[in-house]
Amino acid sequence: MRIGVFICHCGSNIGGTVDCAKVAALAATFPDVVYATDPMYTCAEPGQAAIEEAIKNYQLDGVVVASCSPRMHEPTFRRTVERAGLNRYMFEMANIREHVSWIGKDIEANTNKAAELVKMAVAKLRNNKALHAASFDVNKKVLVIGGGVAGIQAALDCAEGGIPVVLVEREATIGGKMAKLDKTFPTVDCSACILGPKMVDVAQSPNITTYAYSEIESISGYVGNFTVTIRKKTTYVDWSKCTGCGACTEKCPSKKTPDAFNEVTGLTTAITIAFPQAIPKKAVINAQHCKKLLTGKCGVCAKTCPTGAINYEMKDELVTETVGAIVAATGYDLVDWTQYEQYGGGRYPDVITSLQYERLLSASGPTGGHIVRPSDGKEPKNVVFIQCVGSRDRSIGRPYCSGFCCMYTAKQAVLTKDHMPDSQSYVFYMDIRANGKLYDEFQRRAVEEYGTEYIRGRVSKIYPDGKGHLIVKGADTLLGQAVEVEADLVVLAVGVEAAKGAARLAEKLRISYDSYGFFMESHVKLKPVETNTAGVYLAGVCQGVKDIPASVAQGSAAAAKVLSLFSKDKLQSDPQISQVDIKRCIACGKCVQTCPFGAIELFDFRGQQKARVIETVCQGCGLCTATCPQGAIQLAHFTDNQILAEVDALCQC
Amino acid sequence: MSIVYYPGCSAAGTSSDYEKSTQAVCDALGMSFTPLPDWNCCGSTPAHATSTELSAALSVRNLDIAAKMGAEKVATPCPSCLSNLRLAKKRMEKPEFRARVDELLDEASSAELPQTYSVMQLIYEKYGSEFVAHRVQRPLKGLKVACYYGCLMSRPADIMADFGHPENPQVMESLLRACGAEVVEFPLKTECCGASHGIPERQLTANLSGKILETAQNMGIDALVAACPLCQMNLDLRQKQAGKAMGKEFALPVFYYTQMMGMAFGIKLSALGLNKLVVSPEPVLKKWQAALKEGVCE
Numbered sequence: 044m045r046i047g048v049f050i051c052h053c054g055s056n057i058g059g060t061v062d063c064a065k066v067a068a069l070a071a072t073f074p075d076v077v078y079a080t081d082p083m084y085t086c087a088e089p090g091q092a093a094i095e096e097a098i099k100n101y102q103l104d105g106v107v108v109a110s111c112s113p114r115m116h117e118p119t120f121r122r123t124v125e126r127a128g129l130n131r132y133m134f135e136m137a138n139i140r141e142h143v144s145w146i147g148k149d150i151e152a153n154t155n156k157a158a159e160l161v162k163m164a165v166a167k168l169r170n171n172k173a174l175h176a177a178s179f180d181v182n183k184k185v186l187v188i189g190g191g192v193a194g195i196q197a198a199l200d201c202a203e204g205g206i207p208v209v210l211v212e213r214e215a216t217i218g219g220k221m222a223k224l225d226k227t228f229p230t231v232d233c234s235a236c237i238l239g240p241k242m243v244d245v246a247q248s249p250n251i252t253t254y255a256y257s258e259i260e261s262i263s264g265y266v267g268n269f270t271v272t273i274r275k276k277t278t279y280v281d282w283s284k285c286t287g288c289g290a291c292t293e294k295c296p297s298k299k300t301p302d303a304f305n306e307v308t309g310l311t312t313a314i315t316i317a318f319p320q321a322i323p324k325k326a327v328i329n330a331q332h333c334k335k336l337l338t339g340k341c342g343v344c345a346k347t348c349p350t351g352a353i354n355y356e357m358k359d360e361l362v363t364e365t366v367g368a369i370v371a372a373t374g375y376d377l378v379d380w381t382q383y384e385q386y387g388g389g390r391y392p393d394v395i396t397s398l399q400y401e402r403l404l405s406a407s408g409p410t411g412g413h414i415v416r417p418s419d420g421k422e423p424k425n426v427v428f429i430q431c432v433g434s435r436d437r438s439i440g441r442p443y444c445s446g447f448c449c450m451y452t453a454k455q456a457v458l459t460k461d462h463m464p465d466s467q468s469y470v471f472y473m474d475i476r477a478n479g480k481l482y483d484e485f486q487r488r489a490v491e492e493y494g495t496e497y498i499r500g501r502v503s504k505i506y507p508d509g510k511g512h513l514i515v516k517g518a519d520t521l522l523g524q525a526v527e528v529e530a531d532l533v534v535l536a537v538g539v540e541a542a543k544g545a546a547r548l549a550e551k552l553r554i555s556y557d558s559y560g561f562f563m564e565s566h567v568k569l570k571p572v573e574t575n576t577a578g579v580y581l582a583g584v585c586q587g588v589k590d591i592p593a594s595v596a597q598g599s600a601a602a603a604k605v606l607s608l609f610s611k612d613k614l615q616s617d618p619q620i621s622q623v624d625i626k627r628c629i630a631c632g633k634c635v636q637t638c639p640f641g642a643i644e645l646f647d648f649r650g651q652q653k654a655r656v657i658e659t660v661c662q663g664c665g666l667c668t669a670t671c672p673q674g675a676i677q678l679a680h681f682t683d684n685q686i687l688a689e690v691d692a693l694c695q696c
Numbered sequence: 697m698s699i700v701y702y703p704g705c706s707a708a709g710t711s712s713d714y715e716k717s718t719q720a721v722c723d724a725l726g727m728s729f730t731p732l733p734d735w736n737c738c739g740s741t742p743a744h745a746t747s748t749e750l751s752a753a754l755s756v757r758n759l760d761i762a763a764k765m766g767a768e769k770v771a772t773p774c775p776s777c778l779s780n781l782r783l784a785k786k787r788m789e790k791p792e793f794r795a796r797v798d799e800l801l802d803e804a805s806s807a808e809l810p811q812t813y814s815v816m817q818l819i820y821e822k823y824g825s826e827f828v829a830h831r832v833q834r835p836l837k838g839l840k841v842a843c844y845y846g847c848l849m850s851r852p853a854d855i856m857a858d859f860g861h862p863e864n865p866q867v868m869e870s871l872l873r874a875c876g877a878e879v880v881e882f883p884l885k886t887e888c889c890g891a892s893h894g895i896p897e898r899q900l901t902a903n904l905s906g907k908i909l910e911t912a913q914n915m916g917i918d919a920l921v922a923a924c925p926l927c928q929m930n931l932d933l934r935q936k937q938a939g940k941a942m943g944k945e946f947a948l949p950v951f952y953y954t955q956m957m958g959m960a961f962g963i964k965l966s967a968l969g970l971n972k973l974v975v976s977p978e979p980v981l982k983k984w985q986a987a988l989k990e991g992v993c994e
Contacts, residue, residue: 383863384861384862384863384864385863385864387883388864390881438853504863504883504884504887505883506883506884506911507883508911508914509911509914509915510914516887
């Protein structure tokens with residue numbers, strides 16, 4: 044074998060603490076190495092051209108690049124060697140940046156370690172074999188999970204591109220959090236007015252099938268060929284008959300049902316249509332408050348319904364859909380702020396969340412857009428906003444900034460003045476983060492034109508003074524003083540966390556999530572839409588906090604990824620999968636049990652049971668190879684011989 | 697030999713009524729302590745305002761004596777002592793800090809120092825409200841009270857993590873409810889009373905204590921119940937100053953929780969040091985006794 048080795052300086056990233064020339068000189072002495080050099084930037088165009096040239100000039104049949112993490116550039120260099128006529132698996136990469144130069148300062152020790160890693164890579168490469176990808180068909184249909192603004196945008200863009208879309212939404216209506224907002228910053232345009240038409244587009248698109256009030260039960264398969272089971276939750280209303288006329292909601296006698304769409308700021312009936320612009324506009328019975336379902340006595344809605352859509356015997360239904368790609372757009376929920384005992388822990392009715400305040404501001408909310416105190420229904424005069432409740436707070440394990448609270452608080456202060464010209468708003472803040480287009484200008488307007496009092500400091504306590512007001516006690520860190528504000532209403536800008544159940548969904552999607560439940564992108568800067576599972580993409584806050592413009596942009600980006608995936612009729616499978624040596628296989632079935640993907644099956648081979656890998660399903664995780672008591676399963680490109688060769692090389696150093 | 701009792705300086709002076717009632721309540725419950733011999737100041741304000749190491753050295757000397765006695769736990773009624781003793785133990789986990797403290801002490805202190813607990817926490821954890829209720833002979837009928845912990849009993853949060861929510865502890869409430877009192881949720885239960893600023897900045901303490909007294913009085917309670925000698929002094933002895941700061945006249949008796957528990961346990965009032973309270977507890981006692989009598993007639 045003839046191997047070429049390239050020890051990258053990566054500018055000073057590696058060259059600063061590794062003697063690259065020395066590593067190259069050492070590499071030249073390793074078995075089968077016929078050429079070794081140390082370029083400045085191997086990934087740059089001249090660097091790649093140098094590899095191609097060396098392959099030709101020295102008749103190389105294998106290449107080792109020692110540089111950065113293979114995460115980013117292994118695909119780059121595989122393409123490079125392929126261009127020069129080699130099989131892409133006749134390439135190995137040694138990570139001497141993240142694993143060496145960035146973590147140690149001792150040049151001698153670093154140089155030795157780098158040489159050892161290169162020696163291992165060379166040893167592995169000597170055992171490599173050319174591998175060839177198989178190709179398979181793509182099911183050009185996409186599943187979008189979550190019908191908030193990000194999911195809606197992804198669904199509409201895919202549908203516009205001619206792709207059939209299955210949109211699954213947990214709630215009874217699509218629209219997500221944006222549908223609950225009154226106005227949006229920085230233009231103060233009506234949220235329902237700009238989102239509504241998009242929701243209608245979803246309903247009218249012939250390419251989109253919407254499953255509302257439904258959740259993902261299970262997902263199997265792989266990029267291009269996923270099978271998804273969807274649980275349609277019991278609505279007790281046959282939606283094929285329901286016309287959304289609302290007659291049932293007028294007659295329902297259970298009028299004290301907490302209104303989830305209105306963030307429990309008001310009451311509704313046990314049978315409801317979430318809001319007037321709901322899509323789909325269908326009724327749902329809340330089983331916990333329905334008299335008929337609880338006591339068996341009532342049935343008013345069934346008598347009222349002109350189309351006979353009510354069905355008290357209804358059960359959950361499972362449906363199966365097959366798709367080729369998935370967009371996760373599951374959004375967020377609010378942090379449980381009641382853990383802040385210093386803010387009353389939820390005991391004071393006039394301390395509310397900003398999402399509840401949105402419902403009070405909204406003309407379609409429980410008060411018809413009139414701001415009143417929950418405790419006594421009176422109009423407040425002094426409204427205090429507190430930012431960063433559950434954000435940037437390490438004491439409750441939420442150290443991150445929720446991103447959009449500074450802006451919506453400014454918007455709410457502006458709207459408060461618009462609704463109640465005699466009112467006075469106060470905002471306790473840590474820093475103002477207004478770094479979007481037109482954002483800072485808008486926040487300044489809240490201060491300069493609307494007279495909002497901004498107080499830089501944290502609130503230490505909210506307590507009732509016993510005379511109907513709340514005292515908000517805090518610090519003004521600019522004046523270096525303790526301050527107290529007598530408030531009629533306190534609005535908490537409660538921080539954001541991943542949607543409830545996000546972790547469980549991530550496990551079904553086989554994607555990673557961070558310690559706060561946000562889904563992990565493939566690369567934080569360069570692959571913010573992809574995940575590490577091929578064919579699964581992210582949009583909106585499920586990936587990390589972002590506001591409406593950014594969520595819409597990511598929804599479109601996810602759709603673009605899906606469309607480019609679907610631009611090919613066939614996809615290539617990764618040949619780094621398990622292979623069974625049937626001579627050794629004793630059909631014990633342990634691999635079948637271990638495989639998390641159901642990729643191994645037993646079959647009859649000349650009258651004997653043997654295991655067999657389903658190539659398109661295997662993800663190459665290697666669990667079966669570690670489990671097999673006979674050593675009968677080998678993972679291509681990570682065979683025992685290849686790994687032992689690396690170990691041998693290391694032990695001989 | 698498991699729990700060693702550290703009274704703190706106030707117990708030997710300004711809060712002898714707290715000390716007396718604490719001993720009486722613990723006796724009544726059957727909780728026994730071993731006194732800490734040759735104890736010294738815990739290193740509170742004058743020391744820790746000067747040097748963290750000095751403050752810790754004073755605390756560690758006490759903990760070291762307790763450790764050498766084989767104590768598992770140290771008990772103290774005073775939240776300030778509690779805070780200093782706990783902080784000192786925590787800080788001694790750092791070898792450099794330990795070295796500087798040991799230098800001040802002229803000898804190496806014990807490697808393992810016992811943890812300190814408030815007497816309140818020990819009563820609550822050892823006996824619980826059910827046992828306390830069982831022990832009550834003269835329930836605190838007809839008395840509406842608010843519990844005031846002060847700023848140190850439950851905080852800092854990481855030092856006092858085992859005491860419940862740092863902003864809304866419930867231990868004193870449970871104990872007094874077990875004694876038959878009507879306990880209201882007092883929102884300012886962990887706010888600062890002004891503490892030792894009563895001497896250098898009297899107005900500041902008057903303002904802070906005034907806020908607490910004003911809110912408490914607005915809640916229509918009969919008495920405020922404290923657990924800290926310095927808080928009790930600021931709210932009781934300085935109640936007139938606080939009233940002046942708020943432009944109000946307060947007449948709110950401020951008991952120690954141990955005095956209230958002692959009353960409920962049927963301990964002789966003279967053994968609870970009620971005569972030391974500046975704002976007269978008479979109206980409270982009369983109301984209580986009347987309610988008890990009514991109960992007898994029923």
